[in-house]
Amino acid sequence: MNVLHVIANPRPAETSVSKKLAFEFFAALMEKNPDVVVNNVDLYQNKPPYVSSEALNYFWGPVVNPAYIPSKAEETAANFSNNNAQALVDADVLVLTMPVWLNSFPAILKAWLDQVLVPGKLFTFGPDGVIPIHHLRTVVLLVSSDSVYKEDDATDGLTPAIRAIFSYIGVDDIQIAWADGQDASRHFDSEQRREMALEAAREIAEDLAEQV
Numbered sequence: 001m002n003v004l005h006v007i008a009n010p011r012p013a014e015t016s017v018s019k020k021l022a023f024e025f026f027a028a029l030m031e032k033n034p035d036v037v038v039n040n041v042d043l044y045q046n047k048p049p050y051v052s053s054e055a056l057n058y059f060w061g062p063v064v065n066p067a068y069i070p071s072k073a074e075e076t077a078a079n080f081s082n083n084n085a086q087a088l089v090d091a092d093v094l095v096l097t098m099p100v101w102l103n104s105f106p107a108i109l110k111a112w113l114d115q116v117l118v119p120g121k122l123f124t125f126g127p128d129g130v131i132p133i134h135h136l137r138t139v140v141l142l143v144s145s146d147s148v149y150k151e152d153d154a155t156d157g158l159t160p161a162i163r164a165i166f167s168y169i170g171v172d173d174i175q176i177a178w179a180d181g182q183d184a185s186r187h188f189d190s191e192q193r194r195e196m197a198l199e200a201a202r203e204i205a206e207d208l209a210e211q212v
């Protein structure tokens with residue numbers, strides 16, 4: 001099993017709750033299944049650029065016109081995508097480690113998704129719409145937030161967006177370990193919430209490890 005781990009958090013591991021979830025997740029996964037191959041991608045070490053007009057032409061030109069030939073400038077503008085999308089194509093499982101920022105995921109993750117989730121790489125189009133060209137089965141979200149978010153919370157701009165983005169390419173299995181209520185000054189049970197999320201991360205990893 002190939003696991004792509006994308007880290008969208010600039011904070012060091014010692015102070016980051018979401019990175020603690022990731023540590024727990026991968027420890028459990030590797031313990032249960034040492035054959036798992038993990039590819040770690042820290043977006044703050046390899047920052048995706050915003051998609052430019054030239055990159056858009058490169059991604060979507062062939063969809064509009066199959067005979068389209070990109071210019072050198074358009075090809076250069078798609079460098080990040082060309083160098084990084086394959087890692088997602090090769091993955092069986094995608095793990096996203098991140099904090100909640102402004103009720104959503106950090107912009108750097110959106111920038112990465114805009115670069116890699118593009119036609120010709122992750123999906124193509126047939127008469128009935130989108131055809132996936134990947135074998136991704138599951139997306140795991142390892143998330144931390146100061147506030148408490150209830151199930152289907154109207155202020156949660158993270159999980160509905162991730163679900164919609166991956167559903168578009170045929171992936172509906174989204175597993176979540178979310179340490180919410182991490183602001184101890186507002187939430188007396190922040191530690192228990194963190195423990196519950198760590199336990200959830202372990203359980204998700206153990207289930208996945210058995211799937212091979």
Ligand SMILES: Cc1cc2nc3c(=O)[nH]c(=O)nc-3n(C[C@H](O)[C@H](O)[C@H](O)COP(=O)(O)O)c2cc1C
Nearest residue numbers: 011016017018099100101102103144145146147182
């Ligand atoms: C720029 C910024 C925006 C934030 N916005 C939210 C928010 O909308 N909701 C929330 O619950 N916490 C918010 N937080 C708090 C973080 O989500 C919280 O501290 C989380 O535990 C950080 O994860 P980490 O420990 O893995 O870095 C924000 C923090 C920062 C720095």
